[in-house]
Amino acid sequence: MSFDFAPVWISLKTSLSATAIALVLGVLAAEWRDRRRRAFGGLLDALCLLPLILPPTAVGFFLLLLFGRNGPLGRLLLHFGAIIVFSWPATVITAAVVSFPLVYVTARGAFAQIEPAYADAARTLGASEWRVFRRITLPLAAPGIFAGATLAFARALGEFGATVMLAGDIPGRTETLPLAIYFDIEAGQMRQALGAVMVVLLVSFAVLIALGILARAARRRRIPEK
């Protein structure tokens, strides 16, 4: 029997989409939190980090409550004829939810390390808040944010528990690599499982090497203190 590549493509598609969503939302949330002190800031932080700490099955449980047939979001989407549970978008949603905290945390760290004088200087030079963000804050935080995105991608790639609950295991549609490994072994197809494991191993290695390169580049770019 030949190796089934479908889980590889599904995993890559899912992880990349999820990373993109987590990246945008994580960076925006971090920037929004960074710019002002807020009441209940600690609570907000905890809420953003929760998916990182909770067991994935618990995350899956909450997502089912939210997106299920009787959940608030599920009902709303049903209105437009969309059913999330057991569909491919469900894999993206779960992967994005569990990897969001990694982007959020690293982006907050990256923003906090930027000398506030840069943004202030930009403002006195006539820059709007959007221009300050796009031309100054974001580029200066980029190395940290990239690292966060890489971690988010790795986390999305490995996501199993929440995915199996919200998206189920539908070969060719929602069966990602981690799911394929589990169900191959359950079915006694060790060769198939080994192939999937090798692919995951390769991708993970590539991610780690990319992280190393980024970290080195960031160190080189750092400005020596005067």
Place this chain on the structure above:
Amino acid sequence: MELDVQIEKRLPGGFRLQVAFRASGAPLGILGPSGAGKSLTLRTIAGLERPDRGHIVLDGRVLFDSASGADCPSRDRRVGLLFQNYALFPHLSVAQNIAFAMRGLARDDRDRRVARQIESVHLQGLEARHPAALSGGQQQRVALARALAAEPQALLLDEPFSALDAHLRGEIERELREALAGYRGAALFVSHNLEEAYRFCGELIVLANGRIVAAGPKEDLFRHPPGLEVARLTGCKNFSRARVAADGRIDALDWGCTLRVAQRVPATLGHIAIRAHHIRVRADGARELQFVAAHDAQAGGENAFSCWLAAATEAPFRVTLYLHLHAPAASSSDFHVQAEISKDVWETFKDAPQPWRVEFSADRLFLLPD
């Protein structure tokens, strides 16, 4: 171009800033120790901090007014701020840093203006460099060119030399003065260094603890400090509590002597003071001192006393002597006054037997109200 500032701001730690002044044309110096509220004042004018009360008006434009609720955002104020550490964008080149301040221009027009700014601060050839690859002086010039590129109506300089090595300052100060000479807007110059402020500005404001304790032409402030705080900030080192004696002279309580002064005695006398370099020290021996003391009442070398050396610190060309009056010092930290003399003079009597003679000339002593 006039800048009219009257602001009040309370900080969480209990600090309260309350200042009011006007600036136009020549740079107005704001002198004060660190923590006096100098930087906060500049940040408020630039729109980076919001005052609790008051108004800021630049050339007729209301930038802030608590009465009407007006609060112009920083980007629209046209107030340039030269940061203490320059705050050059580290990921942009020299040319990009300067171009950042220019907006709404066609590309070639902008490039031309950037080139002109770079030329005006003599940085040709460094356009593509990043700030980290520039010297401190070059960084400052880029920061100045960038601030001026936005065509501000007021320019605020926050301790522009504090990040530079001492040996670079003289040259860079001269360059900055030159660059500012052509500037037509209002300018504020903040410093904790009195000599720097003196060289840069005609008028000075002295800030202490969030309040203006003195303001006026710099010569007046240095010659007749209006109070203890100002005297100290303008570099005066010797103070003694003072009381008017029966014969109209002044009892210097901490120094244990009575002094004749040339200045009119203020209504509420607090302290008597003299600058370190105005004290004269001689090793003329005790005999002559007695002679002087005996003739004190008539004329001549009055205000002279015997003194013993407690400690001396040598700088390359000058020496600071810590002197104990009337009796030998118990330790090196037991002294009444410090005198600053040139090393050449010091060499002539440093090995002479003590006591020496210290003289406070009457027209150099100043009286400070309480």
